[in-house]
Amino acid sequence: MRFAPGVRRFAVPAFAAAAVLSVLAPPLAVLALAVGAFVVWFFRDPERRPSGPGVVSPADGRVSVVREEGDQFRVGVFMNVTDVHVNRAPLDGRVERVTHRPGKHLPAFSKESERNERVDVDVATDDGPAELSFIAGAFARRIHPYVDAGDDLARAQRTGHIDFGSRADVLLPPAYDREDLLVEVGDTVRAGESIIAAKAR
Structure with a gap:
């Protein structure tokens, strides 16, 4: 293991x-x-393979956020203490920026967690810009991204982990719309394996 x-x-x-x-x-x-x-x-880190074509979940856990932001959709996954906390790249691309934003340490499943400490990874993809976010929770105090600006990402590769509770989000490229989403709030997903979005056309 x-x-x-x-x-x-x-x-x-x-x-x-x-x-x-x-x-x-x-x-x-x-x-x-x-x-x-x-x-x-x-801290276990099992091997994972995508279960099919499309965008894979960035984290193990329960989908806690599905919302539209401008011309893009955000999917957030809350990681409980029993979930694997190693995060995965949702799709292929190239890292443009890795930005650390200090903030609070509120429960990661709450709406107020938008103000929490986080690391945002801006990714350029063939379908347009995307973003992967590691969001600290009430007990999480260390965010550990494994990638830097200029790195190439392969779908489902390891991208980081957060110590003891958190949330991971993916802001999908503009090419994905509502009908492409395959999950809703409350669904259980696995990092690097579960498909959360796939182009319907």
């Missing part, structure tokens, strides 16, 4: 504490061991 970068930063202290506490306070050692095991599980 592959793991997201940073797993050692959280897991090693928990396992070290478990080793020490196994002598000093065995019940607490069990708790520390459980914390370490949870961290390792949280």
Whole structure:
């Protein structure tokens, strides 16, 4: 099993504490061991393949946003603590900008989360401009993009992860309209696998 970068930063202290506490306070050692095991599980990074043609989900979780913004549509996916938190490229393209925007740390499933800390990745595609956004949540404090300006993106490749809860959005290229959307709010999706939009024509 592959793991997201940073797993050692959280897991090693928990396992070290478990080793020490196994002598000093065995019940607490069990708790520390459980914390370490949870961290390792949280940072899991399974292989994914698209289930068909079209735009794939940028994240595991539940679709929490589907809305029109000008001539484009935004699809947002809320990642619960039980979801894989490694994000994927929704479509092929080239990274034009990666912009960090400081902000609040409100629950990522709420409307107010638009004011949260985030990293926006502007992507040029054959169908026009798109954007991938990593949005921090109430407990997320570190956003880790894996891409930089000038990088080529392949659909479903790993693009980043967020520590402990968050949301990932994709602003679809203008070539996609309402009838091309394949998901609605409440649907469960998997990063790099579930198809969230495909051209109907």
